Amino acid sequence: MPFIVSKTATNRRNEPIDMNGDHVYRASTTAPVNIAVIKYWGKRDPRLNLPTNSSLSVTLSQSDLRTHTTASCSPSFSPPDTLLLNAQPQPLSDARSQACLTSLRALRSALESTDPSLPPLSSYPLRLSSANNFPTAAGLASSAAGFAALVRAIADLYQLPQSPTELSLIARQGSGSACRSLLGGYVAWDQGTLLDGTDSKARLVAPRSHWPEMRALILVVSAEKKGVSSTTGMQTTVQTSPMFQTRATQVVPRAMREMETAIAGKDFPGFAKITMRESNSFHATCLDTDPPIFYLNDVSRAAIKGVEAVNEKAGRIAAAYTFDAGPNCVVYYLEEDGDVVAGAFKTVLGEKEGWTGEQGKAVKGAEGVLQGKVMETLRDGVSRVILTSVGEGPISVGDHLIDEKGEVVV
Numbered sequence: 001m002p003f004i005v006s007k008t009a010t011n012r013r014n015e016p017i018d019m020n021g022d023h024v025y026r027a028s029t030t031a032p033v034n035i036a037v038i039k040y041w042g043k044r045d046p047r048l049n050l051p052t053n054s055s056l057s058v059t060l061s062q063s064d065l066r067t068h069t070t071a072s073c074s075p076s077f078s079p080p081d082t083l084l085l086n087a088q089p090q091p092l093s094d095a096r097s098q099a100c101l102t103s104l105r106a107l108r109s110a111l112e113s114t115d116p117s118l119p120p121l122s123s124y125p126l127r128l129s130s131a132n133n134f135p136t137a138a139g140l141a142s143s144a145a146g147f148a149a150l151v152r153a154i155a156d157l158y159q160l161p162q163s164p165t166e167l168s169l170i171a172r173q174g175s176g177s178a179c180r181s182l183l184g185g186y187v188a189w190d191q192g193t194l195l196d197g198t199d200s201k202a203r204l205v206a207p208r209s210h211w212p213e214m215r216a217l218i219l220v221v222s223a224e225k226k227g228v229s230s231t232t233g234m235q236t237t238v239q240t241s242p243m244f245q246t247r248a249t250q251v252v253p254r255a256m257r258e259m260e261t262a263i264a265g266k267d268f269p270g271f272a273k274i275t276m277r278e279s280n281s282f283h284a285t286c287l288d289t290d291p292p293i294f295y296l297n298d299v300s301r302a303a304i305k306g307v308e309a310v311n312e313k314a315g316r317i318a319a320a321y322t323f324d325a326g327p328n329c330v331v332y333y334l335e336e337d338g339d340v341v342a343g344a345f346k347t348v349l350g351e352k353e354g355w356t357g358e359q360g361k362a363v364k365g366a367e368g369v370l371q372g373k374v375m376e377t378l379r380d381g382v383s384r385v386i387l388t389s390v391g392e393g394p395i396s397v398g399d400h401l402i403d404e405k406g407e408v409v410v
């Protein structure tokens with residue numbers, strides 16, 4: 001089951017409105033980050049957020065990285081709808097947020113028209129509050145977790161019967177990669193062929209339980225807001241990169257097939273080879289864009305060399321690197337290789353934040369794997385590490401960021 005239904009009294013169906021009519025309805029969720037191993041890069045329809053290729057990601061554990069969102073509504077709230085992100089007002093008037101809110105309201109309104117005893121929540125202003133426990137807009141997929149949480153929390157508030165896959169159609173309109181964060185484990189986003197985008201949605205490739213040993217070590221190179229946003233970058237690539245067509249029509253479809261086979265067979269070397277090749281193909285396409293887009297920097301390249309050194313020392317492929325639209329490196333490996341992979345990085349980066357939790361303490365250092373320039377560049381350029389693993393999809397929680405009076409809890 002992808003999420004647990006909250007048992008809070010404010011989140012039950014057919015709940016009567018208070019006598020004074022100012023009841024505050026609330027629902028809260030946490031949602032995960034996902035890091036793609038087959039990258040989404042290119043839109044065939046920017047308005048509906050339809051991609052030029054399918055993609056596939058690993059959902060990461062919410063024990064380490066998560067967005068927590070509370071959705072509330074009340075007849076006592078004044079319009080317009082509002083969102084606080086990390087306690088700062090965040091616009092909701094943009095087309096993407098509006099697409100999500102309009103779709104969710106339409107589904108609630110359809111429910112209300114079939115059952116007049118339901119309170120007319122679709123007509124009440126929404127008050128949303130959200131918190132990311134990691135840097136926003138710094139290449140750590142905050143938009144994915146953020147829109148997944150927003151959609152899931154409002155769907156719970158509205159008691160919508162739609163499945164996570166159906167809700168992924170809505171989250172996709174907020175941010176493409178968000179559609180994959182509606183599900184846990186190993187998740188594909190099928191590009192679809194229909195013009196209205198109704199077949200462009202998330203699909204479960206395998207649940208977390210199929211291959212729970214997958215681990216991720218994130219080397220946070222820069223927690224700064226990035227230069228070229230994914231949205232702008234991918235549009236420039238579609239318009240100007242001569243390599244782009246081949247990637248979208250040949251390279252990625254083959255990688256998708258191979259990746260699904262690797263995941264089904266729990267074939268880590270296969271998974272790792274495709275992951276690294278795919279990341280390189282995506283960044284090559286960025287470099288092939290006019291003007292070129294550079295997401296990787298010297299520290300990213302040192303991380304690639306570091307992963308190569310780990311694999312050479314192991315005499316097999318024990319680790320895979322991948323980079324999104326930024327310099328941060330995500331290293332995938334299996335639990336059994338924790339000392340071989342994370343240990344090599346811990347020896348060099350042991351002083352950085354991120355090793356003090358139970359997972360970090362359990363890693364034994366591996367001396368001498370990373371040396372010379374690679375070691376120095378990583379030491380200078382990595383600000384912190386995050387140790388995490390494959391995880392579950394959104395979880396409904398009873399811990400609200402908005403109190404029963406509609407006030408934001410700080």
Ligand SMILES: Nc1ncnc2c1ncn2[C@@H]1O[C@H](COP(=O)(O)OP(=O)(O)OP(=O)(O)O)[C@@H](O)[C@H]1O
Binds near residue numbers: 131132138150
């Ligand atoms: N918790 C949230 N709730 C709603 N919207 C959010 C939330 N977190 C982030 N966002 C939205 O996502 C935007 C950041 O998206 P952006 O793609 O620039 O960065 P990122 O997702 O962190 O990086 P990347 O997509 O490269 O991994 C924020 O400016 C905000 O609009």
Ligand SMILES: C[C@@](O)(CCOP(=O)(O)OP(=O)(O)O)CC(=O)O
Binds near residue numbers: 036143
């Ligand atoms: C490199 C990527 O992380 C790009 C993510 O792009 P976004 O989902 O952030 O883009 P928009 O749909 O414009 O919001 C690859 C991926 O996650 O698949």
